[in-house]
Amino acid sequence: MQINSIWGSKKKISFWDKLFRRNKNIAKELSTPDIIENNCQGLILGNYNLKSFLFSTDMALIENNDADAILAVYPFPPSPKIIKTLIDFSGKPVVCGVGGGKTKGKKSLEMAIYAEEMGASGIIVNIPFENKDIKKIRQKVSIPIFATVATSDFDFLKNRIEAGVNVFHVSGGTNTNKIVKEITAKFPGFPVMATGGKSLTDIDESINSGSKAIVLSPPSNKDLFKTIMDKYRDTF
Template sequence: MDRPIKTVPNLTSELRKDIVESPTVIRNASGIRLFGKRIKSIVYTTDVAVIANSDADAILAVYPWTPNTRILDAVSRVANVPILAGIGGGITKGLRSATVGRFAEENGAQAVVLNAPTSIVTIASVERIVDVPIIYTVVNKSVDLKERIDAGVDAFNVAGGKDTAELVRWMRNTLKDSHPNFPIIASGGKTSDQIAETIAAGANAITYTAYGISEQTLHEKMDHYRETH
């Protein structure tokens, strides 16, 4: 017997109808429960205007500079969903990463994210200081997954570019005996088909980028104003 397709009523307003919407296909992911909240869609941005106008389940606040507590403070002021806060791990490492992690936790971050070059020593330092989950970013197959889990990593964030789905499949196969249900977050790609493939490969939650959304929305509104006024 076919299950009926559920229609989800949508409530919005004239002033808030242009929110940044997550790709619909992400709803097919299983999700990850973070302190009781089920997370499937994660928007990757530090643009506070996007954060304040997004329907994502969580925010991935990671950027290519050394972690700055003022940036996290700005994000936390406007976010009404969990924040996964980047705390370095490459150039910013060891006790400094752990200290930034503690600040992030104290200011509302519900998980901290370490980047790909993070050493086992830094992971252990963060594990000793923070209470929130530690997420480690995986970019290729050279990483020892079990070693990082043993050091304190609670979830993986996969950022493999065009090879993300294949990398997720490799991780699931590697962990199938020791950690079959280990949480995996992954970048979904630019199309619904790419996101669907990543979910099928074993990703529990999907990140999507919001680069240029503020500028694009502003340009569209200005074009509309020019045509109608």
């Protein structure tokens, strides 16, 4: 599969391995790069050590990917139906988006409480989210609060931590690895994960910069079907 240089199927498991090695993970169509499992330290959430997060709410992609956890963020107001469905379906830790620029205040607080009640492993807020609202959420939920950031500004980050944030998710475009390195220097030991980019080199640089986990964006259904249909056209 040549959709993206970071994606590909691992060695297929035979029928007999599936039958007699039930404790082994079955290879998925979209397998996360080995570099993440081998080199990432991981984030501890409950009983899990999470090294890879799939940035998706697509159930087909979630089902056919072997990432450790799901980062469920989308450009719409948070939905109780989506939160519950993804947590019930995924069979792995889910971190749910509860607010940012469009959703905040009481609505975000309600979604955070609901996400915890449904079994979310964490909630995440986007860059515009206000610290006063993070504090209110922190008072009501016990699961980790993630915050997406695109800066290494000391005061901004310090205020986020004091408000109750437990993990920074760095999504700074081409500056992501630089920001990760600066955050880990300013706040040694504070958990940071990063959007991994589009190549193994990007992922390697993120890990070496101090990211404890990598967020991966899967190829779109359109791109997946293009590869399949090109093959079918050539064959038939």
